């Protein structure tokens with residue numbers, strides 16, 4: 001067994017794994033746009049373990065037991081469902097089993113490891129499983145926002161191609177993606193002024209924290225969740241989540257340039273991973289728009305029978 005790093009040991013006793021590495025200046029982050037089909041079976045961010053960036057996905061064959069797992073009682077949200085399902089279908093990431101990676105990172109179980117994966121990586125995994133189990137055809141049903149012409153994919157009309165889904169990837173990343181943002185004026189907490197913020201891409205388990213959040217607050221709340229360090233504030237030292245809230249946001253006050261910098265950073269980080277939508281061109285008026293993938297019903301989306309049932313029910 002690999003020697004446990006002190007960070008791994010610390011992570012076992014705290015809520016959040018502690019980063020052993022330094023931070024990366026946010027300005028150096030470059031997100032590249034590709035299509036899913038041009039980046040097959042690879043995570044756009046990846047897992048950092050064994051001194052490597054693990055990105056390559058290898059799956060076990062899909063079986064009926066996976067159907068059972070996906071529809072199990074108690075799968076309340078994406079975190080639960082993926083926490084149970086992904087450890088059973090992923091064979092390796094970057095050539096290592098999830099068991100080995102979880103052990104190396106001190107995360108207790110593959111389920112915990114999956115829950116702490118970046119959402120961008122989890123969604124990419126979902127789409128690659130769908131490609132492997134059902135194929136590239138995806139049934140879209142929508143209406144052109146410009147001329148109201150309906151799109152109804154079926155065997156007669158044809159299907160849309162999942163491989164055309166756009167995704168953002170981070171081509172170059174040598175260490176865990178913890179980025180440092182420097183604010184111009186910053187904000188005050190107690191007697192300290194914070195001008196440095198550390199952010200990390202949004203993780204799967206943080207989805208659960210957004211439950212019940214009004215739509216208009218979602219982007220801001222996701223930004224709060226991505227803040228993983230405020231090194232200028234001694235009172236926050238050692239705390240790894242829940243650092244940023246309406247209090248800190250309000251403390252930015254008139255510093256709207258700083259506010260914009262934080263929001264832009266959050267948007268850039270959220271542009272990594274697949275857009276869970278298909279780009280369409282209306283046959284009638286050539287209007288270009290995008291339509292959401294029917295992935296929210298994730299068990300149906302991933303199941304072997306999805307295509308057959310889509311035919312049967314003419315979804």
Ligand SMILES: [Zn+2]
Pocket residue numbers: 144145146147148149282283284285286287
């Ligand atoms: Zn149209």
